[in-house]
Amino acid sequence: MNVLVVGNGGREHALAWKLKQSSRVDRVFVAPGNAGTQEDAENVAIDPADFASLVKFCRQNQVELTVVGPEAPLSLGIVDAFRTEKLRIFGPSKSAAQLEASKVFCKNLLRQADVPTADYQVFRSADSAKRFIADRYPSDTEDVPVVVKADGLAAGKGVIVCSKRAQAMQAIDRLSGNEFGTAGAQIVIEERLDGDEASVIAITDGQTIVTLSPAQDHKPAYDGDQGPNTGGMGAYCPTKLVDDKVMSFIQEQVLVPTVHALKRGRHPFTGVLYAGLIMTNQGPKVLEYNVRFGDPECQPLLMRLKTDLMDIIEATVDGRLDEIGSLEWDPRPSVCVVMASEGYPGSYEKGHVIRGLREAAAMPDVKVFHAGTKRDSDGRIVTAGGRVLGVTAMGDSISAAKLQAYKAVRCIRWDGAWCRKDISDKALTY
Ligand code: AMP
Ligand code: GLY
Numbered sequence: 001m002n003v004l005v006v007g008n009g010g011r012e013h014a015l016a017w018k019l020k021q022s023s024r025v026d027r028v029f030v031a032p033g034n035a036g037t038q039e040d041a042e043n044v045a046i047d048p049a050d051f052a053s054l055v056k057f058c059r060q061n062q063v064e065l066t067v068v069g070p071e072a073p074l075s076l077g078i079v080d081a082f083r084t085e086k087l088r089i090f091g092p093s094k095s096a097a098q099l100e101a102s103k104v105f106c107k108n109l110l111r112q113a114d115v116p117t118a119d120y121q122v123f124r125s126a127d128s129a130k131r132f133i134a135d136r137y138p139s140d141t142e143d144v145p146v147v148v149k150a151d152g153l154a155a156g157k158g159v160i161v162c163s164k165r166a167q168a169m170q171a172i173d174r175l176s177g178n179e180f181g182t183a184g185a186q187i188v189i190e191e192r193l194d195g196d197e198a199s200v201i202a203i204t205d206g207q208t209i210v211t212l213s214p215a216q217d218h219k220p221a222y223d224g225d226q227g228p229n230t231g232g233m234g235a236y237c238p239t240k241l242v243d244d245k246v247m248s249f250i251q252e253q254v255l256v257p258t259v260h261a262l263k264r265g266r267h268p269f270t271g272v273l274y275a276g277l278i279m280t281n282q283g284p285k286v287l288e289y290n291v292r293f294g295d296p297e298c299q300p301l302l303m304r305l306k307t308d309l310m311d312i313i314e315a316t317v318d319g320r321l322d323e324i325g326s327l328e329w330d331p332r333p334s335v336c337v338v339m340a341s342e343g344y345p346g347s348y349e350k351g352h353v354i355r356g357l358r359e360a361a362a363m364p365d366v367k368v369f370h371a372g373t374k375r376d377s378d379g380r381i382v383t384a385g386g387r388v389l390g391v392t393a394m395g396d397s398i399s400a401a402k403l404q405a406y407k408a409v410r411c412i413r414w415d416g417a418w419c420r421k422d423i424s425d426k427a428l429t430y
Helices: 010-020 035-040 051-060 071-075 078-084 103-112 126-136 165-176 178-184 244-264 298-304 309-317 357-361 398-411 425-429
Strands: 002-007 028-032 063-068 120-123 146-150 159-161 187-191 196-204 209-211 220-222 226-229 234-237 271-280 283-290 334-340 366-370 373-375 381-383 387-394
Touching: 002 010, 002 051, 010 028, 010 035, 010 298, 010 309, 010 366, 010 387, 028 051, 035 366, 035 373, 051 063, 051 078, 063 078, 063 309, 071 078, 103 120, 103 187, 103 244, 103 283, 120 126, 126 165, 126 187, 146 165, 146 178, 159 165, 165 178, 165 187, 196 244, 196 309, 209 244, 234 298, 234 398, 244 271, 244 283, 298 334, 298 366, 298 387, 334 398, 357 366, 357 398, 366 398, 387 398, 398 425
Parallel strands: 002 028, 002 063
Antiparallel strands: 120 187, 146 159, 146 187, 196 209, 196 271, 220 226, 234 334, 271 283, 334 387, 366 387, 373 381
Protein backbone atom coordinates (compact mmCIF):
# COMPACT_ATOMS: atom_id res chain seq x y z
CA MET A 1 0.00 0.00 0.00
CA ASN A 2 1.00 3.65 -0.36
CA VAL A 3 1.41 5.88 2.68
CA LEU A 4 1.68 9.65 3.16
CA VAL A 5 3.63 11.23 6.02
CA VAL A 6 2.79 14.88 6.72
CA GLY A 7 5.60 17.17 7.96
CA ASN A 8 9.23 18.00 7.25
CA GLY A 9 11.30 17.42 10.40
CA GLY A 10 13.51 14.73 11.90
CA ARG A 11 10.45 12.97 13.33
CA GLU A 12 8.90 12.72 9.88
CA HIS A 13 12.14 11.39 8.38
CA ALA A 14 12.19 8.68 11.07
CA LEU A 15 8.52 7.84 10.45
CA ALA A 16 9.01 7.62 6.68
CA TRP A 17 12.18 5.52 7.08
CA LYS A 18 10.45 3.08 9.43
CA LEU A 19 7.26 2.81 7.39
CA LYS A 20 9.30 2.12 4.28
CA GLN A 21 10.70 -0.99 6.04
CA SER A 22 7.24 -2.54 6.33
CA SER A 23 6.73 -5.45 3.95
CA ARG A 24 3.19 -4.19 3.32
CA VAL A 25 4.20 -0.68 2.27
CA ASP A 26 5.01 0.11 -1.36
CA ARG A 27 5.50 3.85 -1.68
CA VAL A 28 6.02 6.38 1.12
CA PHE A 29 5.31 10.01 0.26
CA VAL A 30 6.27 12.90 2.54
CA ALA A 31 4.61 16.33 2.31
CA PRO A 32 6.70 18.43 2.11
CA GLY A 33 9.67 16.46 3.54
CA ASN A 34 13.38 17.34 3.53
CA ALA A 35 16.56 16.14 1.81
CA GLY A 36 16.60 12.99 3.95
CA THR A 37 13.03 11.95 3.17
CA GLN A 38 13.81 12.61 -0.48
CA GLU A 39 16.38 9.81 -0.25
CA ASP A 40 14.42 7.30 1.85
CA ALA A 41 10.97 8.13 0.44
CA GLU A 42 9.37 10.51 -2.09
CA ASN A 43 8.77 14.19 -1.40
CA VAL A 44 5.59 15.95 -2.41
CA ALA A 45 5.55 19.76 -2.43
CA ILE A 46 2.31 20.31 -0.52
CA ASP A 47 1.95 22.46 2.59
CA PRO A 48 0.71 20.48 5.64
CA ALA A 49 -2.01 23.12 6.17
CA ASP A 50 -3.37 22.69 2.63
CA PHE A 51 -5.81 19.87 3.41
CA ALA A 52 -7.63 20.08 0.06
CA SER A 53 -4.42 19.47 -1.90
CA LEU A 54 -3.37 16.65 0.45
CA VAL A 55 -6.75 14.95 0.03
CA LYS A 56 -6.50 15.31 -3.75
CA PHE A 57 -2.99 13.88 -3.74
CA CYS A 58 -4.11 10.85 -1.69
CA ARG A 59 -6.95 10.12 -4.09
CA GLN A 60 -4.74 10.45 -7.17
CA ASN A 61 -1.94 8.29 -5.76
CA GLN A 62 -3.90 5.50 -4.05
CA VAL A 63 -2.66 6.56 -0.60
CA GLU A 64 -4.39 4.23 1.84
CA LEU A 65 -3.15 5.80 5.03
CA THR A 66 -1.84 9.20 6.13
CA VAL A 67 0.37 9.68 9.19
CA VAL A 68 0.57 13.20 10.63
CA GLY A 69 3.85 14.24 12.27
CA PRO A 70 3.46 17.76 13.72
CA GLU A 71 0.84 19.32 15.98
CA ALA A 72 -0.12 22.28 13.79
CA PRO A 73 -2.15 20.39 11.14
CA LEU A 74 -3.71 18.24 13.89
CA SER A 75 -4.92 21.28 15.79
CA LEU A 76 -6.22 22.76 12.53
CA GLY A 77 -8.35 19.65 11.98
CA ILE A 78 -6.53 17.62 9.33
CA VAL A 79 -7.93 14.38 10.77
CA ASP A 80 -11.51 15.66 10.62
CA ALA A 81 -10.97 16.85 7.03
CA PHE A 82 -9.66 13.43 5.94
CA ARG A 83 -12.37 11.50 7.78
CA THR A 84 -15.04 13.61 6.09
CA GLU A 85 -13.53 12.46 2.79
CA LYS A 86 -13.50 8.84 4.02
CA LEU A 87 -9.69 8.73 3.92
CA ARG A 88 -7.80 6.82 6.60
CA ILE A 89 -5.55 8.96 8.78
CA PHE A 90 -3.56 8.39 11.97
CA GLY A 91 -3.91 11.12 14.60
CA PRO A 92 -6.40 12.80 16.93
CA SER A 93 -9.34 14.97 15.82
CA LYS A 94 -9.18 18.74 16.19
CA SER A 95 -11.21 18.55 19.37
CA ALA A 96 -8.94 15.90 20.95
CA ALA A 97 -5.82 17.79 19.78
CA GLN A 98 -6.79 20.61 22.16
CA LEU A 99 -4.94 18.54 24.73
CA GLU A 100 -1.76 20.01 23.25
CA ALA A 101 -3.13 23.15 21.58
CA SER A 102 -4.63 24.57 24.79
CA LYS A 103 -2.86 24.38 28.14
CA VAL A 104 -6.11 25.47 29.83
CA PHE A 105 -7.97 22.55 28.22
CA CYS A 106 -5.17 20.18 29.26
CA LYS A 107 -4.90 21.39 32.87
CA ASN A 108 -8.68 21.37 33.39
CA LEU A 109 -8.88 17.82 32.01
CA LEU A 110 -6.02 16.64 34.23
CA ARG A 111 -7.66 18.16 37.30
CA GLN A 112 -11.01 16.63 36.45
CA ALA A 113 -9.43 13.20 35.86
CA ASP A 114 -7.38 13.48 39.05
CA VAL A 115 -4.09 13.00 37.19
CA PRO A 116 -1.05 14.24 39.13
CA THR A 117 0.07 17.64 37.78
CA ALA A 118 1.26 21.01 39.09
CA ASP A 119 -1.33 23.20 40.85
CA TYR A 120 -2.49 26.02 38.60
CA GLN A 121 -4.76 28.98 38.03
CA VAL A 122 -6.05 30.40 34.75
CA PHE A 123 -6.20 34.15 34.04
CA ARG A 124 -7.97 35.97 31.23
CA SER A 125 -6.03 39.20 31.59
CA ALA A 126 -2.47 40.23 32.37
CA ASP A 127 -3.77 42.49 35.15
CA SER A 128 -5.51 39.71 37.05
CA ALA A 129 -2.46 37.44 36.65
CA LYS A 130 -0.15 40.15 37.97
CA ARG A 131 -2.49 40.90 40.87
CA PHE A 132 -2.36 37.22 41.80
CA ILE A 133 1.46 37.26 41.87
CA ALA A 134 1.56 40.56 43.81
CA ASP A 135 -0.91 39.29 46.44
CA ARG A 136 0.69 35.91 46.87
CA TYR A 137 4.33 37.04 46.80
CA PRO A 138 4.42 40.49 48.37
CA SER A 139 8.19 40.57 48.83
CA ASP A 140 10.60 41.31 45.99
CA THR A 141 13.33 39.16 47.46
CA GLU A 142 11.63 35.83 48.17
CA ASP A 143 11.71 32.87 45.76
CA VAL A 144 8.67 32.96 43.50
CA PRO A 145 8.32 29.31 42.42
CA VAL A 146 5.93 29.70 39.49
CA VAL A 147 5.81 28.87 35.81
CA VAL A 148 3.94 31.21 33.48
CA LYS A 149 2.45 29.64 30.35
CA ALA A 150 0.59 30.95 27.34
CA ASP A 151 -2.55 28.92 26.69
CA GLY A 152 -2.02 28.26 22.98
CA LEU A 153 0.62 26.77 20.68
CA ALA A 154 3.82 28.80 20.80
CA ALA A 155 6.48 26.52 19.29
CA GLY A 156 7.97 25.75 22.71
CA LYS A 157 8.44 29.44 23.56
CA GLY A 158 5.26 29.94 25.55
CA VAL A 159 6.59 28.64 28.89
CA ILE A 160 8.66 30.75 31.29
CA VAL A 161 10.01 29.15 34.47
CA CYS A 162 10.42 31.84 37.17
CA SER A 163 12.13 32.34 40.50
CA LYS A 164 11.71 36.10 41.08
CA ARG A 165 8.65 38.29 41.27
CA ALA A 166 9.88 40.73 38.62
CA GLN A 167 10.56 37.81 36.30
CA ALA A 168 7.03 36.48 36.73
CA MET A 169 5.57 39.95 36.04
CA GLN A 170 7.68 40.27 32.89
CA ALA A 171 6.69 36.79 31.78
CA ILE A 172 3.00 37.70 32.13
CA ASP A 173 3.50 40.88 30.08
CA ARG A 174 5.44 39.05 27.42
CA LEU A 175 3.13 36.07 27.01
CA SER A 176 -0.02 38.22 26.96
CA GLY A 177 1.55 40.73 24.54
CA ASN A 178 1.45 40.95 20.75
CA GLU A 179 4.24 38.45 20.16
CA PHE A 180 2.00 35.53 21.10
CA GLY A 181 -1.29 36.75 19.61
CA THR A 182 -4.31 34.65 20.58
CA ALA A 183 -2.03 31.99 22.15
CA GLY A 184 -1.58 34.42 25.06
CA ALA A 185 -5.26 35.37 25.43
CA GLN A 186 -5.32 33.16 28.53
CA ILE A 187 -2.40 32.72 30.89
CA VAL A 188 -1.78 29.73 33.13
CA ILE A 189 0.27 30.23 36.28
CA GLU A 190 1.34 27.00 37.86
CA GLU A 191 3.46 25.81 40.73
CA ARG A 192 7.13 25.23 39.80
CA LEU A 193 8.07 21.59 40.26
CA ASP A 194 11.48 20.10 40.73
CA GLY A 195 12.82 16.87 39.26
CA ASP A 196 14.17 15.07 36.21
CA GLU A 197 12.01 14.93 33.12
CA ALA A 198 11.04 11.96 30.97
CA SER A 199 8.90 11.43 27.88
CA VAL A 200 6.43 8.58 27.92
CA ILE A 201 4.91 8.17 24.49
CA ALA A 202 1.88 5.95 24.04
CA ILE A 203 -0.33 4.98 21.13
CA THR A 204 -4.04 4.55 21.67
CA ASP A 205 -7.14 3.78 19.63
CA GLY A 206 -9.28 5.17 22.45
CA GLN A 207 -9.64 1.75 24.14
CA THR A 208 -6.25 0.09 24.29
CA ILE A 209 -3.12 2.01 25.26
CA VAL A 210 0.28 0.73 24.15
CA THR A 211 3.27 2.48 25.73
CA LEU A 212 6.58 2.84 23.92
CA SER A 213 9.99 2.59 25.52
CA PRO A 214 10.50 5.62 27.83
CA ALA A 215 12.82 8.34 26.54
CA GLN A 216 14.55 11.46 27.77
CA ASP A 217 14.84 14.69 25.81
CA HIS A 218 17.36 17.52 26.34
CA LYS A 219 15.44 20.77 25.90
CA PRO A 220 17.90 23.50 26.96
CA ALA A 221 20.30 24.59 24.22
CA TYR A 222 23.65 24.11 25.95
CA ASP A 223 25.58 21.49 27.92
CA GLY A 224 24.55 20.97 31.52
CA ASP A 225 20.99 22.09 30.67
CA GLN A 226 22.05 25.72 30.37
CA GLY A 227 20.68 28.35 28.04
CA PRO A 228 17.35 28.93 26.34
CA ASN A 229 14.81 26.19 25.67
CA THR A 230 14.77 24.59 22.23
CA GLY A 231 12.62 22.01 20.47
CA GLY A 232 15.05 19.39 21.87
CA MET A 233 18.81 19.01 21.34
CA GLY A 234 18.99 15.25 21.69
CA ALA A 235 17.31 12.23 23.23
CA TYR A 236 17.97 8.67 24.24
CA CYS A 237 15.96 5.61 25.16
CA PRO A 238 15.25 3.72 27.26
CA THR A 239 15.65 5.81 30.39
CA LYS A 240 15.98 4.23 33.82
CA LEU A 241 14.02 7.16 35.22
CA VAL A 242 10.94 5.21 34.19
CA ASP A 243 11.36 1.65 35.43
CA ASP A 244 8.60 -0.96 35.26
CA LYS A 245 7.04 0.23 38.51
CA VAL A 246 6.97 3.87 37.45
CA MET A 247 5.65 2.84 34.03
CA SER A 248 2.76 0.96 35.66
CA PHE A 249 1.98 4.02 37.75
CA ILE A 250 1.99 6.20 34.63
CA GLN A 251 -0.25 3.79 32.79
CA GLU A 252 -2.75 3.47 35.62
CA GLN A 253 -2.73 6.95 37.15
CA VAL A 254 -1.93 9.08 34.11
CA LEU A 255 -2.68 7.56 30.71
CA VAL A 256 -5.82 5.52 31.45
CA PRO A 257 -7.62 8.33 33.32
CA THR A 258 -6.63 10.81 30.61
CA VAL A 259 -8.01 8.67 27.78
CA HIS A 260 -11.21 8.06 29.77
CA ALA A 261 -11.68 11.73 30.59
CA LEU A 262 -11.24 12.64 26.92
CA LYS A 263 -13.87 10.11 25.95
CA ARG A 264 -16.28 11.29 28.66
CA GLY A 265 -15.79 14.87 27.50
CA ARG A 266 -16.69 13.83 23.92
CA HIS A 267 -13.17 14.23 22.61
CA PRO A 268 -12.34 10.56 21.96
CA PHE A 269 -8.62 10.25 21.35
CA THR A 270 -6.80 8.13 18.81
CA GLY A 271 -3.17 8.52 17.83
CA VAL A 272 -0.04 9.35 19.80
CA LEU A 273 -0.39 10.50 23.37
CA TYR A 274 2.90 11.87 24.65
CA ALA A 275 3.14 12.65 28.36
CA GLY A 276 5.90 15.08 29.32
CA LEU A 277 6.57 14.06 32.94
CA ILE A 278 8.60 15.40 35.84
CA MET A 279 9.76 12.99 38.54
CA THR A 280 9.07 14.89 41.77
CA ASN A 281 9.55 13.72 45.36
CA GLN A 282 5.83 12.98 45.35
CA GLY A 283 6.06 10.86 42.22
CA PRO A 284 5.66 11.54 38.51
CA LYS A 285 3.52 14.51 37.49
CA VAL A 286 2.40 15.59 34.04
CA LEU A 287 4.00 18.81 32.77
CA GLU A 288 2.25 18.72 29.43
CA TYR A 289 0.66 16.48 26.86
CA ASN A 290 1.55 16.41 23.20
CA VAL A 291 -0.67 14.71 20.66
CA ARG A 292 2.10 13.47 18.35
CA PHE A 293 5.50 11.80 18.53
CA GLY A 294 8.22 13.83 20.25
CA ASP A 295 10.95 15.30 18.12
CA PRO A 296 13.75 14.20 18.66
CA GLU A 297 12.46 11.32 20.86
CA CYS A 298 10.86 9.67 17.82
CA GLN A 299 14.26 9.14 16.17
CA PRO A 300 15.94 6.95 18.86
CA LEU A 301 12.60 5.24 19.57
CA LEU A 302 11.92 4.15 16.02
CA MET A 303 15.52 3.05 15.58
CA ARG A 304 14.91 0.46 18.31
CA LEU A 305 11.37 -0.55 17.38
CA LYS A 306 11.22 -4.02 15.82
CA THR A 307 7.44 -4.42 15.53
CA ASP A 308 6.17 -3.30 12.12
CA LEU A 309 5.10 0.35 12.61
CA MET A 310 2.52 -0.02 9.85
CA ASP A 311 0.83 -2.83 11.79
CA ILE A 312 0.62 -0.64 14.90
CA ILE A 313 -0.69 2.40 13.04
CA GLU A 314 -3.27 0.47 11.03
CA ALA A 315 -4.52 -1.35 14.11
CA THR A 316 -4.92 2.03 15.82
CA VAL A 317 -6.82 3.59 12.93
CA ASP A 318 -9.07 0.52 12.70
CA GLY A 319 -9.75 0.42 16.46
CA ARG A 320 -8.15 -2.98 17.06
CA LEU A 321 -4.96 -2.06 18.87
CA ASP A 322 -5.69 -4.83 21.40
CA GLU A 323 -4.59 -7.31 18.70
CA ILE A 324 -1.04 -5.92 18.62
CA GLY A 325 0.06 -7.14 22.06
CA SER A 326 3.35 -5.96 23.47
CA LEU A 327 5.88 -4.35 21.17
CA GLU A 328 9.23 -5.81 20.26
CA TRP A 329 12.34 -3.68 20.81
CA ASP A 330 16.00 -4.00 19.98
CA PRO A 331 17.45 -4.40 23.50
CA ARG A 332 20.31 -2.05 22.67
CA PRO A 333 19.80 1.56 23.76
CA SER A 334 19.91 4.41 21.25
CA VAL A 335 21.10 8.00 21.43
CA CYS A 336 20.19 10.86 19.07
CA VAL A 337 22.36 13.99 18.93
CA VAL A 338 20.83 17.03 17.23
CA MET A 339 23.20 19.11 15.10
CA ALA A 340 22.00 22.70 14.82
CA SER A 341 22.65 25.90 12.87
CA GLU A 342 24.73 28.66 14.45
CA GLY A 343 22.37 31.00 16.32
CA TYR A 344 19.58 28.46 16.94
CA PRO A 345 17.21 28.74 18.88
CA GLY A 346 17.54 32.41 17.89
CA SER A 347 17.93 33.54 14.29
CA TYR A 348 20.28 31.61 12.01
CA GLU A 349 21.44 31.49 8.41
CA LYS A 350 20.33 28.86 5.93
CA GLY A 351 21.91 27.46 2.79
CA HIS A 352 25.23 26.14 4.16
CA VAL A 353 26.47 23.06 2.32
CA ILE A 354 26.55 19.97 4.57
CA ARG A 355 29.52 17.64 4.10
CA GLY A 356 30.35 14.18 5.41
CA LEU A 357 26.82 12.74 5.35
CA ARG A 358 27.88 9.69 3.36
CA GLU A 359 30.77 8.82 5.71
CA ALA A 360 28.47 9.13 8.73
CA ALA A 361 25.76 7.02 7.10
CA ALA A 362 28.29 4.25 6.34
CA MET A 363 29.06 3.72 10.03
CA PRO A 364 27.50 0.65 11.64
CA ASP A 365 24.42 1.16 13.84
CA VAL A 366 24.11 4.78 12.75
CA LYS A 367 21.23 6.55 11.05
CA VAL A 368 21.39 10.24 10.22
CA PHE A 369 17.85 11.64 10.29
CA HIS A 370 17.43 14.94 8.48
CA ALA A 371 15.39 17.80 9.92
CA GLY A 372 16.17 21.26 8.46
CA THR A 373 17.79 20.22 5.19
CA LYS A 374 17.03 20.54 1.49
CA ARG A 375 18.68 20.05 -1.87
CA ASP A 376 19.71 23.28 -3.56
CA SER A 377 19.45 23.90 -7.29
CA ASP A 378 22.87 22.26 -7.79
CA GLY A 379 21.71 19.10 -6.01
CA ARG A 380 23.82 19.76 -2.91
CA ILE A 381 22.34 19.11 0.54
CA VAL A 382 22.20 22.42 2.44
CA THR A 383 20.92 23.61 5.81
CA ALA A 384 17.32 24.86 5.80
CA GLY A 385 16.36 25.09 9.47
CA GLY A 386 17.56 25.51 13.06
CA ARG A 387 17.70 21.86 13.99
CA VAL A 388 19.42 20.36 10.96
CA LEU A 389 20.17 16.68 11.66
CA GLY A 390 19.44 14.05 14.31
CA VAL A 391 22.46 11.77 14.31
CA THR A 392 21.25 8.56 15.92
CA ALA A 393 23.16 5.44 16.95
CA MET A 394 22.63 2.21 18.87
CA GLY A 395 25.14 0.46 21.10
CA ASP A 396 25.44 -2.27 23.72
CA SER A 397 25.15 0.38 26.43
CA ILE A 398 24.06 4.00 26.50
CA SER A 399 27.74 5.03 26.66
CA ALA A 400 28.54 2.91 23.59
CA ALA A 401 25.57 4.35 21.69
CA LYS A 402 26.65 7.85 22.69
CA LEU A 403 30.22 7.23 21.52
CA GLN A 404 29.02 5.95 18.16
CA ALA A 405 26.60 8.86 17.68
CA TYR A 406 29.34 11.43 18.39
CA LYS A 407 31.76 9.59 16.10
CA ALA A 408 29.21 10.02 13.32
CA VAL A 409 28.70 13.67 14.31
CA ARG A 410 32.43 14.25 13.84
CA CYS A 411 32.18 13.15 10.18
CA ILE A 412 29.64 15.88 9.42
CA ARG A 413 30.42 19.56 8.99
CA TRP A 414 29.06 22.85 7.71
CA ASP A 415 29.71 26.49 8.59
CA GLY A 416 28.44 27.09 12.12
CA ALA A 417 27.38 23.50 12.91
CA TRP A 418 27.17 22.75 16.62
CA CYS A 419 25.61 20.29 19.04
CA ARG A 420 25.43 19.59 22.75
CA LYS A 421 28.30 17.35 23.86
CA ASP A 422 26.54 15.74 26.81
CA ILE A 423 23.48 14.03 25.33
CA SER A 424 22.60 10.99 27.49
CA ASP A 425 25.18 11.76 30.24
CA LYS A 426 22.34 12.15 32.71
CA ALA A 427 21.45 8.50 32.12
CA LEU A 428 24.62 7.50 33.96
CA THR A 429 23.45 9.30 37.11
CA TYR A 430 20.16 7.39 37.49
P1 AMP B 1 5.82 22.45 28.70
O1 AMP B 1 5.76 22.95 27.27
O2 AMP B 1 4.61 22.77 29.49
O3 AMP B 1 6.27 21.03 28.81
O4 AMP B 1 7.05 23.22 29.34
C1 AMP B 1 8.33 23.24 28.73
C2 AMP B 1 9.37 23.01 29.78
O5 AMP B 1 9.22 23.96 30.84
C3 AMP B 1 9.29 21.66 30.47
O6 AMP B 1 9.97 20.67 29.75
C4 AMP B 1 9.93 21.94 31.80
O7 AMP B 1 11.35 21.90 31.71
C5 AMP B 1 9.50 23.35 32.09
N1 AMP B 1 8.30 23.36 32.94
C6 AMP B 1 7.02 23.40 32.53
N2 AMP B 1 6.17 23.38 33.57
C7 AMP B 1 6.92 23.31 34.68
C8 AMP B 1 6.64 23.23 36.08
N3 AMP B 1 5.39 23.27 36.56
N4 AMP B 1 7.68 23.17 36.93
C9 AMP B 1 8.96 23.16 36.48
N5 AMP B 1 9.29 23.22 35.18
C10 AMP B 1 8.30 23.30 34.28
N1 GLY C 1 10.89 16.89 22.22
C1 GLY C 1 9.83 17.65 22.70
C2 GLY C 1 8.68 17.76 21.82
O1 GLY C 1 8.60 17.10 20.80
O2 GLY C 1 7.78 18.51 22.14
